Amino acid sequence: xxxxxxxxxxxxxxxxxxxxxxxxAADTFRQIxxxxxxxxxxxEDRFLNGFAHIFAGGYAAGYFSYKxxxxxxxxxxxxxxxxxxxxxxxxEALGRRYxxxxxxxxxxxxxxxxxxxxxxxxxxxxxxxRHDGLL
Numbered sequence: 701x702x703x704x705x706x707x708x709x710x711x712x713x714x715x716x717x718x719x720x721x722x723x724x725a726a727d728t729f730r731q732i733x734x735x736x737x738x739x740x741x742x743x744e745d746r747f748l749n750g751f752a753h754i755f756a757g758g759y760a761a762g763y764f765s766y767k768x769x770x771x772x773x774x775x776x777x778x779x780x781x782x783x784x785x786x787x788x789x790x791x792e793a794l795g796r797r798y799x800x801x802x803x804x805x806x807x808x809x810x811x812x813x814x815x816x817x818x819x820x821x822x823x824x825x826x827x828x829x830r831h832d833g834l835l
Contacts, residue, residue: 701737707764708732709748771825772815776802778827779819 709729712718718728729748733741741747776798784790801818815823829835 703767703770705729705733705736706751707767708736711764771828772823774828774831775819775823775826776815778830781827 709725709732712728712732713720713725718724726746726748730741730745733745779798780791780794783794798818801814805814805817809817812822826835
């Protein structure tokens with residue numbers, strides 16, 4: 701949940717209609733926390749003041765990529781879970797498809813296209829939610 705709050709805050713303060721004025725980022729963080737966190741942030745919470753990832757170092761609206769990487773990882777692994785893990789030939793064939801697509805194509809094609817070639821569809825968050833015990 702913490703990563704989700706960070707990611708949503710990152711996207712919100714780097715996207716329209718956000719107006720960068722005094723206190724706006726902190727207000728945005730608090731509003732997102734109230735909707736997303738199981739507990740409300742303390743009134744004296746000033747975490748965002750030190751969250752340099754989204755203000756320096758080249759992240760600028762890229763922090764959400766951590767959570768997106770978790771989605772892709774969980775959904776990719778789910779392909780193996782959905783197969784017959786007891787069938788060595790099935791696992792080997794899926795592993796070879798993974799090697800041919802995700803590992804083999806690398807950056808030669810857009811990442812979404814490579815994932816679709818491996819998985820046969822676009823990514824979903826279902827596996828991540830299941831792995832995190834939320835489904």
